Amino acid sequence: MDAARLEHIRTWQHRYVDQRKYAGSSLLINRNGEEHYFHAAGQRNIAEELPFTRDTVTRIYSMTKPVTSLALMLLLERGLVHLDMPVSEFLPEFKDMRCLVDGATEIAQTKPCRSPTLHELLTHTSGLSYPFNPGILPEEMSKTDLMFKPSQGALAARVEELAALPLAFEPGQRWEYSVGIDVIGRVIEVVTGESLGAMLKREIFDPLGMDRTGFRSLEITGNLLASLYSPLSGDAMALNDARQGADSLRLIDSYDDTPFDTAEMHSGGGGLLSTIDDYMRFAELIRLRGSLGKDHLISPQIVDFMCQNHLPGDIASMGPQSFAEQPMDGMGFGLGGAVVLDPARARCPGSVGDFSWGGMASTFFWVDPILDLSVVFFTQLAPSSSYSSRAELKALVHGAVTR
Known part of the structure; x- marks a missing residue:
């Protein structure tokens, strides 16, 4: 990697701070397993x-999703689950599902439908949604x-509350960013x-x-937890x-008064804190x-499977009406993250097959x-759609x- 060109990245990080877009940031780049760049700019806490x-702790939100998806892959390779299993086999509250009828104008306009599969939960094709998406189900959520x-509270109770609502559409019908991987987290608990x-x-x-x-602020974290701004x-x-x-940097959450200190919820879709x-x-x-040194934490074939596109085309071809952490044109979706299919259609430099995801705080x-x-x-700036x-x-x- 070219050292002079890496300096452009350093300048970019400081420009975001100087323009009060981000309070601070850190970036770590490894190539061929070796560190080629690390730089931190700005502040994790403006007031103090x-x-x-480098040891700043952040809310990684939806970057939790690939971690939870990998955890399910560990159960998959042990023969404890397969991806065509309906979630109702693990969580009976999803047994008698209903979904909104086409053209529904209110939450009561539903019809019977099948339970989503584990695969549909992982790939955001289950019919579940998020409250910040447009539509009738998000409004109800x-x-x-x-x-x-x-x-x-606890994950189990929140999942039961979710299962009492209808799906936004029949499972497999389209792509909509959702709490599906939170449900996967509950499946992992049951298994x-x-x-x-x-x-x-x-x-x-x-x-x-x-x-x-982890899901809770560790005692040793102290003021290393970055403040969240919006x-x-x-x-x-x-x-x-x-x-x-x-x-442009209104304080939302700080280390001295954060719900992560006492978190009971283990949100597989967005609850983890981590360092870079x-x-x-x-x-x-x-x-x-x-690979984990000479051993493997999980088999290479399973990781390859996870990082392949699991949609019939790109995300855009599946009629999304929701927020997403990535472009939709030229981007497929694997298990817990996006997969580049065509960098030109995604309008962003990249390689075919690169695997990625982000979090609501712009990680x-x-x-x-x-x-x-x-x-x-x-x-740590929410929402992640604030800047490009x-x-x-x-x-x-x-x-x-x-080279």
Whole structure:
């Protein structure tokens, strides 16, 4: 990677801070398993003037999804699940499902439908949704803030509440970003007989040395947890009612009063906290196709399967009406993350087959098997749709790869 071109990335990070788009950020780039770039800019806490550092802890939100998906793949390779199994085989509350009729104008206009499969939950084709999406089901979900937040109790109870609602459409009919991987987290709990957090720690975090990753703020984290900011005047997650505020960095959550300190919810779709080095260990596991030194945490064939496109075409071809963490044209979806099918149609530099996802606080990672590249970007600004930082970053990183 070209050192002079890497300096463009450093300048870009500081420009976002100087323009008060981000309070701070960190970026880590590995190529061929070696670190080629790390830089942190700005602050993790503006009020206390605390710097954004390598050991800063962030809310990774939906970057939890690939981790939970990998956990289900561990159960898959042990013969404990297969992906065509309906979720009702594990969670009986999903047995007698209903979905909205085509053209429905209210939540009561439903018809019977089958239970979504594990595969549909993983690929956002289940008929579930998020409260911040447009539509009748999201509106109903927003009435009870059905978001699997750290302060919303145990996972089992929230999933039962979700199952009482109809699906937005018949499973498999289209793509809609959803809480499906939160439901997968509950499936993992039922299969293993332990909490999702305990299973992830034993099976993934401990083997990878990810000792600063979990659903609760660790006692040793202290003020290392970055503050969360938003340019919106209202709820930073209420994208249907987004209103720009006078302050581009309005404080949403801080280490000294955060629900993550007492989190009971183990949200497989968005609940993890992590550091940039911890998450790079996960990204490197994907790049190395499950390798853990001389051993494998998971088989290379299963990782390859996870990182393939599992849709019949790109996301755009499946009629999405929802928010997404990535472009939809030229992008497929694997198990827990997006897969580049055509960089030109995605209108962003990249390699065919690169696997990625981001989080609502503007965090982002990708693994490029062609360039042997792993990239993790951390910041804390919600929503992630506020700026075009991900496309800019991909162009900057690809611009620095000269051979």
